[in-house]
Amino acid sequence: MNAKHARSETAVPALTLFVTGDAPRSRRARANLADALKAMGQESVTRREVDLLAHPEQTVTYSVFATPALLRTSPTGEMSVLYGDLSEQDKLRHFLADIEPASG
Amino acid sequence: MSETDWQLVKRPTGIPGLDALTHGGLPQHQATLVVGQAGTGKTVLGLQILAHAVEQGDGGVFVTFEESPAQVWRNADSFRWGSVLNGSDAWTAIDARPQPGAETSGEFDIEALLAAVAAAADRCRNPWVIIDGIDQLLQRQPKREIAIDQVRQINERCEQGGWTMLLTGKIDGEGIAPRHLEGSEFMLPTTVALSATLIDGRLNRQLRVAKYRGSGHVADTVPMVMNDHGIQLPYQVVPAYGPATAGTGRVSSGIERLDQVLGGGPYRGSSTLISGRPGTAKSTLAAGFARAAAERDERALYVSFDELEGPYVRNLASVGIDLQPHIDAGRIRFCGLSAWSSLVAEHVLLLQRLIEEFEPDCLVIDPVSALLKASGTEGPRAATERILDLARRRGITTVMTSLTNEDDPEGESTSSHVSTIADTWIVLDYNVRGGERNRSLSVVKSRGSAHSNQQRELLLSSDGMDLADVYEHGTEVLMGTARVQKESEERATVRRRDLERTRRRQDLARRIEQARSEMERLEVELELDEQEGEESDRLGREYTEHMQRRRETGDLAPGDATAGRDHDQRGGDE
Numbered sequence: 001m002n003a004k005h006a007r008s009e010t011a012v013p014a015l016t017l018f019v020t021g022d023a024p025r026s027r028r029a030r031a032n033l034a035d036a037l038k039a040m041g042q043e044s045v046t047r048r049e050v051d052l053l054a055h056p057e058q059t060v061t062y063s064v065f066a067t068p069a070l071l072r073t074s075p076t077g078e079m080s081v082l083y084g085d086l087s088e089q090d091k092l093r094h095f096l097a098d099i100e101p102a103s104g
Numbered sequence: 105m106s107e108t109d110w111q112l113v114k115r116p117t118g119i120p121g122l123d124a125l126t127h128g129g130l131p132q133h134q135a136t137l138v139v140g141q142a143g144t145g146k147t148v149l150g151l152q153i154l155a156h157a158v159e160q161g162d163g164g165v166f167v168t169f170e171e172s173p174a175q176v177w178r179n180a181d182s183f184r185w186g187s188v189l190n191g192s193d194a195w196t197a198i199d200a201r202p203q204p205g206a207e208t209s210g211e212f213d214i215e216a217l218l219a220a221v222a223a224a225a226d227r228c229r230n231p232w233v234i235i236d237g238i239d240q241l242l243q244r245q246p247k248r249e250i251a252i253d254q255v256r257q258i259n260e261r262c263e264q265g266g267w268t269m270l271l272t273g274k275i276d277g278e279g280i281a282p283r284h285l286e287g288s289e290f291m292l293p294t295t296v297a298l299s300a301t302l303i304d305g306r307l308n309r310q311l312r313v314a315k316y317r318g319s320g321h322v323a324d325t326v327p328m329v330m331n332d333h334g335i336q337l338p339y340q341v342v343p344a345y346g347p348a349t350a351g352t353g354r355v356s357s358g359i360e361r362l363d364q365v366l367g368g369g370p371y372r373g374s375s376t377l378i379s380g381r382p383g384t385a386k387s388t389l390a391a392g393f394a395r396a397a398a399e400r401d402e403r404a405l406y407v408s409f410d411e412l413e414g415p416y417v418r419n420l421a422s423v424g425i426d427l428q429p430h431i432d433a434g435r436i437r438f439c440g441l442s443a444w445s446s447l448v449a450e451h452v453l454l455l456q457r458l459i460e461e462f463e464p465d466c467l468v469i470d471p472v473s474a475l476l477k478a479s480g481t482e483g484p485r486a487a488t489e490r491i492l493d494l495a496r497r498r499g500i501t502t503v504m505t506s507l508t509n510e511d512d513p514e515g516e517s518t519s520s521h522v523s524t525i526a527d528t529w530i531v532l533d534y535n536v537r538g539g540e541r542n543r544s545l546s547v548v549k550s551r552g553s554a555h556s557n558q559q560r561e562l563l564l565s566s567d568g569m570d571l572a573d574v575y576e577h578g579t580e581v582l583m584g585t586a587r588v589q590k591e592s593e594e595r596a597t598v599r600r601r602d603l604e605r606t607r608r609r610q611d612l613a614r615r616i617e618q619a620r621s622e623m624e625r626l627e628v629e630l631e632l633d634e635q636e637g638e639e640s641d642r643l644g645r646e647y648t649e650h651m652q653r654r655r656e657t658g659d660l661a662p663g664d665a666t667a668g669r670d671h672d673q674r675g676g677d678e
Contacts (some may be wrong), residue, residue, distance in 0.1 A: 020215035028210070052216040056223040065200045065217040066241060081203040083244060084210035093207035 014099060015047035016071040018064045021054075027070035027084040032086035034095060045099055072096065105466045112318045115268050118156025119149075121337025125313050125322045131293050135259040135269035139280055139289075140298030145309060146272040147171065147179060147332055149298070150234035152334040153196055153270065155185040163194035163228025165221050165267075169237035173197040176236075183334045196224040200241070202365055208244040214254050217241070218261050225267055232268050238283035239273040255288040280314045290556075293317035296330070306447060306479040311337060327449040327480060338452040344629055355400070355466070356662060357394030358486050361571040362545070365560070367553035373395045373499040374551070375492050377472075377522050380532030385543055385564055386505040387411075388614040389532070391427060392569055393503045397470045398430035402465035405458060406436055409474030416440075424568035437462050446481030448487045459498065467495050472504035472522055488522050492530050527551040532562065535583050542584035545571060561587065 017033060021102035030049070037043050041100045052059045052067055059065060072095065082095045114128035130136045142147050154164045168176050169397060180186040185513065188502050189195065198220060203205075225231040232323025235258070242251040255271070262269045263488045271292070278296050281289045289295050295315040300307050309328040313321045322340070354369040357376075363369035370376050376393075378386045394404040406427075408416060417427050417438070430436040439458060440449065474600040475487050488504075496501045508524055524528050529548040543562040560584040563674035572587070 003635040011565065018216065020213055020219070023213050023215065025213050026212055032210075053219055056216075056219040057622075059216045059220040060198060063199060064201065065220065066202075066212040066214060066244070067216045068212060071203075079203060082205040084212045084246075087210035088246075091207055095207065095209070096126060 012073045012077070013046040013048045014073060015045055016062075017047065017049045017071070018052055018062065018067050018069045018071065019049060020052050021068070022065040026068045028085040028087060029070070032092065033070065034087075035090050036086070036089065040093070040096060040099075042096070042099055070098070072099070080100075105604040114319070116156075117153045118160075119152060119335055121326070121328075121336070122311070124340040125311075125326065125337065126294075127174050127317060127322075129318055130268065130270075131295075131316075131319075132268050133266050134294070135255075135262050135271045136290050136294040136296060137255075137280075137282075137289055137292045138270050138272040138296045138298065139282055139314075140272075141275060141300065145328070145335055146274075146298055146299035147176070148183070149296075149328060149335055150270045150272060151176070151180045151189065151235055152183070152185065154234055155180065155183075155188045157230075157232045157360050158192050158194045159185070159188050161194075162230040162232065164232035164234065165196050165224040165228070167198045167200050167217070167221060167233070167235045169202075169235070169240035171198050171236075172201070173199050182332070184332055185334060186432050194228065196227075198224060202240065202244075203388075208447045209248070211246060212244070212249055214241070214257065218258070221267070222261075222265055225265060226640065231266070232266075232270070233262070234270045234272070236272050237274070238271050239285055243282075243284040245284075248287070251285055252288045252291060252357035256291040283288050289315065299325070303481040306450075308447060308480060311335075317623075327447075327486075329449045329453055331446065331450065331453070333359075336453060338449045338456065339486055355394045358389075358394075358396035359569050359571060361560075365558075365571070366528065366548055366550055368548075370386045370503075372500060372501050372554060373496055374527040375495065375502040375504065375528060376528040377504050377506055377526035377533060379508050379523065381508055381534070384532035385423075385534055385536060385562060385569075386507070387416075387470050387529070388420065388423055388425065388564060388569060389545075389562075390470050390503050390505050391425050394436055394466060395425055395427060395430065397466040397501075398427075398433075398435040401435070403462060404430075404436045404468065404569045405462050406438045406468045406470070407455065408438065408440050408459070408470050410441075412440050413438045422566065423564045437464070438463060440500070443474035443477040446478060448475055451475060451478055452487045452490050456471035456494060456519065459494060459500070463498075464500055467500050467501070467502045469504045469506045473506040473508075486645045489525060492525055500613055501668050528553075535559075537584070537586050540584045540586070544583060655670075 015033075018024060018046075019029065034043075037045060050058050050062075052064065062071060064071070064081065066083045066084075068085055070086065070092075072080050072082075080095070082091065086092045113132040114126065114130065115132040116123050116402060117126075138146050138149060150166065156167060157164055166176065171179070171668075177186075177190055180189045194633050200217065200220075221233055221235075225233055237257075238258075238437065245251040245254070258271060260271070261267070268318065273285060273288075275281065275297075276283055280295050281287065281354040293315075294313070294317065297312045297314045299310045299312070301310070309330060310325045311328040312325040313323060315639065326337055326339055329338055349407060353372040354363075355372050356363050356369045376387050380386050393404070397404040413431075417431070420427055427436055427438070431438055437458075441454070443451075446454070455469075469491070473489055480487070494500075504522060504526065528550040531546050531548050533544050533546075535544050544559050545562045546559040563570045563572050572583070
């Protein structure tokens with residue numbers, strides 16, 4: 001399990017949260033995401049955070065121009081994006097539905 | 105804050121018409137909102153301005169929210185200036201299209217966008233930033249106020265970063281704000297609205313500077329043309345060559361007697377309108393004018409609507425006007441256009457370009473009324489004025505023909521107002537009389553010239569054109585056979601009158617002669633009478649003297665006795 005987790009982290013994490021510094025909406029998104037995963041029992045899903053103010057080149061790479069934005073990458077490499085501070089819980093739950101728990 | 109910090113500085117766009125409308129360009133280091141429905145040219149406007157900047161050695165960033173960068177490059181490449189962009193690393197394209205199927209949950213910031221633009225813009229000199237389709241991003245904001253606030257944020261960033269920006273957005277209806285961004289126009293100092301309407305199945309494009317805070321500008325909706333040169337506003341460009349000068353030199357119309365009628369010919373740089381019904385020889389007269397120019401070794405541009413060069417030149421040759429040698433020598437350029445094929449504004453652009461390329465001394469537009477057939481929101485009047493203004497400023501002498509209706513010879517030209525703009529107006533017509541149609545010419549007006557208002561006969565033959573002297577008969581002007589007949593009648597009358605006068609003079613002379621000889625005869629008679637009278641007086645005196653002498657001597661002379669006897673005898677006989 002540990003090995004698998006480690007491999008996932010070096011490869012593509014299931015969720016990437018793009019933020020811009022410590023902006024209020026970025027903070028809210030971070031909290032909303034944590035709450036939702038907790039409620040779904042998916043706290044162990046692999047995820048990382050990218051600060052686009054620190055790495056503006058990632059903006060173009062991921063084509064994410066609105067922050068915060070949550071990028072979900074499926075095991076097959078498909079990507080989907082949810083923009084916003086994730087305050088609309090229904091949309092967030094729908095976006096996270098059937099997400100594969102990292103622990104399997 | 106020093107004065108230079110807050111003063112409005114305008115940055116030229118490189119689109120001459122737009123810079124004229126805005127009196128110098130768009131606000132530097134601020135964002136201009138460009139709105140329009142789909143396909144009205146918002147993206148092209150941005151690319152064209154960017155291409156001009158790159159050409160000037162500046163740079164920029166093009167952020168696309170709708171089209172892929174490849175589509176943007178292809179778009180640019182379809183214009184002449186496309187190669188400037190596609191071969192240059194002075195600018196950066198940023199693909200900002202949202203992920204397919206992306207959704208939104210809650211509010212978001214645009215800091216990432218601005219950071220990405222800044223990263224690219226910082227590498228450029230004096231950057232233009234085009235954000236194409238900002239509505240694609242901001243319409244995702246759950247609250248409109250946030251979106252509008254972010255428009256303001258973008259503008260502030262422009263001032264900080266030294267970016268001059270176009271922010272384009274799509275509109276649905278007539279407004280000047282993109283959908284979901286109503287109110288954002290108040291956040292930006294300048295708004296340019298693009299529109300397009302179908303008229304007679306043709307797309308008529310228009311541009312309007314809807315708002316320009318802190319600056320005077322032309323607020324009209326003006327026609328816009330998009331061709332391989334990109335966006336152009338044909339009516340806005342003020343030619344570089346100064347105001348029109350009024351020369352006093354005159355040029356020949358090609359007909360000596362018409363020149364006389366016009367007080368020496370049309371002024372150089374003036375405009376002449378020749379109007380008339382079909383077949384009144386308008387084109388022939390116009391072609392004669394062009395030929396006269398070519399014969400003076402000047403260049404004439406002959407723009408013909410709905411006529412082909414070949415048949416046209418052939419037909420003119422039949423009335424003695426051979427243009428071919430002049431065309432071959434490059435003194436006359438014939439340009440056949442199809443009135444239907446383009447918008448009025450496109451015709452204006454083309455004529456401008458032809459004039460700039462060929463630099464003619466004389467311009468013929470035959471017929472200018474064909475512009476009425478071309479589609480356009482602005483109508484043909486603006487087009488004609490525009491062309492005439494251009495010609496006048498360049499000192500080009502212009503001749504236009506105008507087709508009029510069969511029943512209303514002055515109607516159509518009046519409606520197009522060409523006749524009021526033109527300096528000289530010549531009306532050609534027919535006079536039908538005695539089973540003949542004869543062409544007539546009259547000068548309705550000629551500014552700055554004493555001219556005859558008399559209708560004249562226009563004669564066409566294989567030798568060319570000429571004007572016949574007017575023949576006045578009472579209040580009528582006679583032409584053709586009627587003129588010839590009347591002239592010969594009149595000549596006979598004159599001859600009769602002359603004969604009569606001669607005869608009468610001779611008669612009187614004869615009578616004077618007779619009287620004179622009678623007088624001589626009477627004088628002779630009088631002299632004889634006088635001589636006779638003197639003789640008898642003398643004889644009488646001698647007799648009296650003789651008788652007195654006899655009485656004094658007392659005896660009668662024998663002669664006297666005889667006389668007494670005679671007396672007696674006579675009495676005896678009774």
